[in-house]
Amino acid sequence: MSTRTLTDVPGRIASDPFRAAQRADPYWEGMFATGSSDGWVSASQHRRAPASQMRWSGIPPRYVTSAADALKKMRTNRHRPSILAALGAVSSWRTVTREQLACIAGSRVMGNTYPAALSAPFSAGLLAHGYVSAGMNRLAPAAQRMSMWTVGDQIDTYAQYRKSLTFAEHIAITGGQDWNSEHRFDRHNVLTTELALRVAEFCDVATVLGEKQVSLPSMLAASGLQAQQADLGRRADAGIVRRDGLVIALETTASVGEAFRRKIAKWAQILQRHPTYELPLVVLVVDVSTPSQATSATAKNTANAEIQAAIREAVRDYPGTALNRTASRLGMVSWTEWFPGPHQASDSFEGLAASFLSRGADGNAEGWRPVRLLDEDELPYREGLASAGETIAMNARLLAGTPYWLRPGTVPRTDQYLLTHVDSDGIDALMGPAVPDRMTGPGFTQQVAGRKWRHLVSVE
Template sequence: MSTRHLADLPSRIESDPFCAARRVDPYWEGMFATGSSDGWVSASQHRRAPASQMRWSGIPTRYVTGQEEALKEMRTNRHRPSILAALGAVSSWRTVTREQLACIAGSRVMGNTYPAALSAPFSAGLLAHGYVSAGMNRLAPASQRMSMWTVGDQIDAYAQYRKSLTFAEHIAITGGQDWNSEHRFDRHNVLTTELALRVAEFCDVATVLGEKQVSLASLLAASGLQAQQADLGRRADAGIVRRDGLVIALETTASVGEAFRRKMAKWVQILQRHPTYELPLVVLVVDVSTPSQATSAAAKNTANFEIQAAIREAVRDYPGTSLNRTASRLGMVSWADWFPGPHEVSSSFEELTASFLARGTDDGEEGWRPVRLLDENELHYREGSADAGETIAMNARILAGSPYWLRPGTVPRTDQYLLDQVDGNRIDALTDPSLPDRMTGPGFTQPVAGRKWRRLVSVAPTPEFLTDA
């Protein structure tokens, strides 16, 4: 199996200082020693801190303003596209490094430690800022230390900010779901985001989706089905959408315990209950145990063994049917299999080759077989079509958390959706959809000069049905 540098792969990003080959490698360069980071600071904490401690946060004094003042500023058009990009990124991916945020938004400025555009959402409590405090990073000068963004601690502030957003902007940030904070495992989130960005940059996929968009309820709703009550909160860590509409749900894990085994058993139960024509889903477990474990033969074998054992046990208890074998819908791969060294990539990554149980196939009843997940002949999805993949990609284009190079193209008519909800069939919608600035361009960060009005619906002369009364 050949290995190349990320810079040698053909990239879908034309010009970006924060493409994968230039970003810090969060796995091999020791950004995280454990699953969580202790370097988070919110504006509310900064305001409460004594003056003698504020300087240790690293936050410039003028960066933090009052919450009401910040919300007032956010209701203007100043830095509006950049704010949408940042809020959409943390909403979809939970935790992003500043380099990942710059890559998603397509903006050099967002790669700065404290970009001016994010002062207002940080001060309002919608964003929290943190430094990676592990390894060599903690010894670097503050200006060069890797930092991260996530959802802030003032969840209620979004309800106030929401009043100043168009419907399209609200959907761009949240995807129509609640604004909430769940960033407990920073290493897990950053590695998941990094993997999705690398897939979006180098692989031939329709789109990638953050955790918020890969819920079981949403996937089943596309087939007109409802998730069971116990499964309403179930979601994968991220999703990769194939061109034919098949969703590869990523489950990243650094350790295997009883909770992980229960999770695998639950996923296999769901896969057995819903064939691909109801749930176009394949689950891929990605082993992201620390590099020290990956380079230790004993630890690596133990991690692989435990993941394989959990999958074997789940598939044994819920094998599915001859036309819907759960063994063919649950696979595994390790980070080191695809990325064997810092900024290195193996040939197996381009087609997303992973290991699946050979049970029930011509290869035999035991053992593991390699499967190229992006090969539609090797991992067949009978109900797939180019239209199915394009539909998901089209919906993802309006999300601010989607990588900027995946956003150009046809987008849904969000203005028409509002008219449909109020039975406004006799009102002409806008000729062009109402979208946030630069929604389909290279990013959300082009400044808006002066006042720019956003219309949701343009009504011509008063319709007769309104004047008849």
């Protein structure tokens, strides 16, 4: 296996500050001691804290304003594109470092610890800010410590903010779904986001999707099917969309317990129930455990072996059929297989090579075979079409959580979507309404939410 530094791997990003080679490596630099972080601060906590504790937070004194004033500022056009970018990123990916946020938005300013543009959404409670508190990062000066953003604790505030948004802006933030907060497993979320950003930068894919967009009900709805009641909340951690429309659902894990085994078994059951013509999905488990998780000096990290055992058990219980083998749609890979060192990538990463169970293949009852997920010959999808992948990518261009270099191109007409719900045939001015201009340039400000709006209807 050959290895190259990320600097030497050709990618889609031209500007250095946003490339993976310039971002901190969240896996190899030991940014997280455990799955959760204790470094989060919300504006409501900051207001309740005594003056002595406010200094410990590191938040500039003038950064936190009253919630009412913050919401009033958010209703203006000042910093509007940057606010939409940040809200869309945390909505899709749950937790992002400031470097990842800058990369997704295509904005250098967003890479600052406390950008002025995010003071209002932070003060309104729509964003929460936290520091990575493990490893060397906790010893760094406050201005240089790696920080993160996530959804804030004032969920109901979004309903008030929503009244000042256009329909396109609301879609850019939420994808048309509810604004909500999930449990924060910061290491898990940051590693998942980093993996998706690296795939989007270095691999030939149609697009990548955050957790919010990879829900089972949404994917089944594309085929006109409804998810069962027990599966309404089921979603993967992220999604990689192949050029032919096949979705590679990522499930990242650092440990294997009973809950993880049940999750894998449930995915196997779903894959058995829905062939690829109903559910164009392959599930890939990514082992993000580290050797430091061993409980003693002589112990070994057994997460990889336990993941294999969980997949074997799930495939045994839900094998599928001859034309829809579960073993061909449920694979695994470890972080170190793709990224063997800090800011390094192996040759297996370019094609997303992973291991799949090969029961009965080549006389090996329990062997594992390598499969390059982006190779349509090694992982066939009979119903795949280039137009299917482009349709998903086109819809994803509306989302602020989509990396900025994947957003240029044709997008759906959101104004036409609204007009289909009313009878506009008799109104000539609505037959061809003016639409937003798409500004040029790399950043979110110049791609989705920062469109230069003309009047929707111009009557001479």
